[in-house]
Amino acid sequence: MPGDTTNVNINNKATAQNTYDAIVVGSGISGGWAAKELCEKGLKTLLLERGRDVVHIKDYTDTEKAPWELPHHGNLTQADRENSPIQSKCYAFNEVSKKFFVNDVENPYNQVKPFSWIRGYHVGGRSLMWGRQSYRWSDIDFSANGKDGHGVDWPIRYKDMESWYSYVEKFAGISGAKDGLPQLPDGEFLPAMEMNCVEKHVAARIKERFKERAMIIGRTANHTAKVGDRGPCQYRSKCQEGCPFGGYFSSNSATLPAARKTGNLTLRPYSIVLEVIYDKDTKKAKGVRIMDSETLKTEEYYARIVFLNASTLGTTFVLLNSVSEVFPNGLGNTSEQIGHNLMDHHYGVGASGNIEGFEDKYTFGRRPNGIYVPRFRNISEQTMRTDYVRGFGYQGGASRGRARGHDGIGEDLKDSLLEPGEWSMGIGSWGEHLPYYDNKATLNKDKKDKWGLPTLDIDCEFKENEMKMREDMKASAVEMLEAAGVKNVKAYDNAPPPGFCIHEMGTARMGKDPKTSVLNKWNQMHDVQNVFVTDGSCMASSACQNPSLTYMALTARAADHAVSELKKGNL
Structure with a gap:
């Protein structure tokens, strides 16, 4: 039985060789931060990654090639x-970047309801392919559960996070403008990218x-x-290729x-973590x-503290698979919340159209960023809705493609291809x-993957509140574009399933009460104090902003607390 070590023959020499101060599971955005912080604070840290190693620069193969230099011109087979x-x-999946995504046949899961699990198993994880939009949360977000009764109240507020947001922004390198919006706090920014004329x-x-x-202009980790x-950004817009x-x-x-750089890191790729061993x-x-x-x-590897950063669903697997006499339903799962409260942002709804009057203007470079319209619903008495709670934001931009209809052959055809078309927004x-x-998400022990391990059953959907919100998301998009003079505005709702936004979170949530949550305000498991969870699974709500910056800040904050508690002898 996993977790039962009563009949294990202990090799003391191997045990010593496999013992560290800290273990971090997963090397993506939050796992990388955990490794950095723990190593810099003097802990000998083992970083476990289930996939292959990816060496910065060396392993970004083919990203400098033009499309016509690739076997399939960038297209999929x-x-x-x-x-x-x-x-x-x-x-983000193309002929070059596909090496950073899993093979779905070898990595199955079971969709009880439609759910798109987008992932990459390699050193760096999705930090290589992520969209890089980086926004702080505000107290509107951290206090929402407590105010409207959905979920459990966050055990922290913006004041607990503010200095940690600043800390990670300075190192991560976030470009953006100070916009003075209470619902979207300003940060420590590199110079903002520039909007185009439209x-x-x-x-x-x-x-x-x-x-x-x-x-506003998007706030991005470019x-x-x-x-x-590092950097600066070359405006190639090929970020997902490395x-x-x-x-x-x-x-x-x-x-x-x-x-x-600290000399304290040991990286072990090709390491699928099966379980956390409980004593x-x-x-x-x-x-x-x-x-x-x-x-x-x-x-087996041993340490005084363990950080789980395998991504929301990866961490869910590890926790549910870590069964023992004390925790028969998964490590630290006395609340019966692990695997539950799965969230993702719902998107794929908006509008677009053409705009006139800028025919003498064009763009320069390929800016890997767009515009952002921060949340404007349910943030004040004047903006309250009666048909749904919470809110949404917009991303997008204006561009100008080639003219339609190409005439002639040879030089005439080439000249026609250079003719710019209409501006669109x-x-x-x-x-x-x-x-x-x-x-x-629950374990399915009957359906196994290529390694003979249980798979996950994922049962997730958007419900009435999200559907009501989508109606407003579409209508408000049309309203704003038409007010801005955009012509031929057409709305759309592609209705992608949960998971496709790649912001899955919430399956091991933070909370004040151990009976209804998995983690305390320091991202420690209520039931197992030396296990910390700081990836997306820790989130008690989803807000509407891209969440990765919050994962970074929570991780740095939790690592600081963990080392402090270690020094005090409390862990």
């Missing part, structure tokens, strides 16, 4: 779609027409100035080099058991998903 029917639908026009018209709304030896210039934040370019006598975790994904051999919305207990 039938084999790509067959091996990765889910991953290949992701906007975006500036639309932003000005929105400001004139709607007092409570603003259109570096507009050098950050140490950046040889270090032009955006990733574990590979930033946190892991910082961790290695019922000390009431603590004593380490983890892994399977080498290449040899299929199992091995579009905005798409990201909406908050409420935490529902019956949106969940």
